[in-house]
Amino acid sequence: MNKMAVIEQALDAAMPVLQGKVLILRGAKVNGVDATVQLGWQGRDLGPFAVQVRPVEHNSLLWYRMEKEPKGPQQLKEPKRSQWLLITSYVPPNLALECQRTGINFLDTAGNVHLDLPGVHVFITGKPRPKAPRTPSDQSALRKASTLRVIFALLTVEGLAQQPVRAIAEAAGAALGSASNAIEELAALGFIAGEARQRRLANRETLQREWARQYPISLRGKLKPQRYTPVQSDWQESSLLTDEPEVALGGEVAAAAITGYINPASACIYSWMERGQLLRKHRLRPDPDGPVEVLDAFWRRADQEDATVRVPAAAPLLLVYADLMASNEGRSVEVAGMVLERLKNGA
Known part of the structure; x- marks a missing residue:
């Protein structure tokens, strides 16, 4: 059980009624306490709660109820019994009633709540058990075009991971359900940590390399x-390369602009413009051996509201890196290493 994830999910689920935040999260229990959280109700500060995170089953409540006050060195001031808080994944209705009868305060990730404090009584039960997270056994999820779109958005849009799923879907150009599934799969694979407000990317460099490896296999052909x-x-x-704001430069032509190290033998162009209009405007004719490759842009333009932009910009570094690696040409792979260093350094 990921205790931080359970705490965050339970606090989020309780938001319509309670306001809460984590004050302290402990890597190991101290005096039986996993974390300390602050709760508020109707503008009233209910004070800090000493939290224990554990699964709830028929026999566990008896154990929890009989557990004595913390022993050993008093690294924390012992809370009053009413200030202990059980946080768990799910409390079914029969055990919620048992908690109410025996005075056990709890929150669960479905939004069920019991708080019995001086002047405060909150009891919510009957909300259904949350769906179990998906746990793919391999990285097949990363071979889905929709998931690659979501990953690209998360890796290239600052702070996007903390946004609601709907905002992530919009930024990625993906359906809401596809974005939600992608986030679950990335979390199961260890590339997303935390829940909702605390969601963040993990193992970022590994994810960048995996995206670049999968991009030419699963997404590029759809563009x-x-x-x-x-x-x-x-x-x-x-x-098209010098005065067109509706395109972004990829591959060698972008690497040349970024590093000044390579003389491009061809151009890779990502376009937001309708293809026929682009061909007419820039007088391009189809040629399987032509020096200009055009693909549909699949990400949102950061400058789309900026009327001052008049020349093509390079595509995001991650995409330039993926283009170079996909070419399998020695000189492109060499300059890809330079682009990767810039990517790691956030340039």
């Missing part, structure tokens, strides 16, 4: 990649 040749002879002077 309608096609090669073209500009009507003008010098493709590097095409207005």
